[in-house]
Amino acid sequence: MPYYDCPQCDDGTRYYDNKEEFYAHLNHYDHWLECETCTRQFSGRHSLRQHMNSMNHWMPKYGCETCDKKFQTSSAAEKHMRDRGHYENYCRQCDRHFNNANNLRMHLNSKIHRGQDIKCPFCRTGFVTASGASHHLETGSCRNAPSLNRESIHNIIRGADQNGMITNKQIEWNSESNSQYTVTSQAWNGDSWECYLCHKGFGSSRGLSQHLNSPIHQQKVYHCPNSRRCPKEFVSLAALFNHLESESCQFMRFEKVQQVHGQVAESLIRGGRLLAFH
Secondary structure (H helix, E strand, C coil): CCCEECCCCCCCCCEECCHHHHHHHHHHHCCCEECCCCCCEECCHHHHHHHHHHHCCCCCCEECCCCCCEECCHHHHHHHHHHHCCCCCEECCCCEECCCHHHHHHHHCCHHHHCCCEECCCCCCEECCHHHHHHHHHCCCCCCCCCCCHHHHHHHHHHHCCCCCCECCCCCCCCCCCCCCCCCHHHECCCCEECCCCCCEECCHHHHHHHHCCHHHCCCCEECCCCCCCCCEECCHHHHHHHHHCCCCCCCCHHHHHHHHHHHHHHHHHCCCCCCCC
16 A cells, blocks of 8 residues: 655654645645755655756756856866866966865975075075075085074074064073984883973884984074964974965965065174064
């Protein structure tokens, strides 16, 4: 014996063996299923699908990321955006799209688009970013400026930064350039080589040694110039530049950061006050 099951009742138990009673229920509770495009109504999902398939009455659900067009399938929307370059995060020059704005920004600020125009002021080695050039100098990697490192650069910058625009005020500065951590067997905890400061584990003693002798546990001697809105502090000039390049606090654009690096480089060579962090 046929029965009629209401397509809208959540409990799934509202069914009838009498068509008239079933239609009365649909009318009373307004449980008819309506076509997405026209005004026709149906008592069951199967008949509704049949109608929308035959009449192509499915409402477009997949929109383009940049224009108002909508499509009935995700593949159709994808084809439209690919053909028109309508991805929201899209590089036209490379014909590539990205999952989010940050990934696109990283791509646009990469070597592919920026080249290596940021030069070390001493050896003229090219870098993609100001943070890369700063890291080169702070790690003592420049063959023409072997005396420069994180500490000596900080001393120069602190002397030039009379108003504390990017350097933290300190009662005393503890020299760190000659500090060298040595990893002993006591750092092995049975599973990994453990940093006694942050308890992070490493797979080798060399990895732990590199971690300990990196700036990660050293003093945070720089702060974001947008200090009223951004409280972040940094252990190195490279880290500060990397923060500004990310535009996370929206203090300045990526291009401006690279310009600022030129004036900082000038301070390292000739001395003078920092004027560019505005």
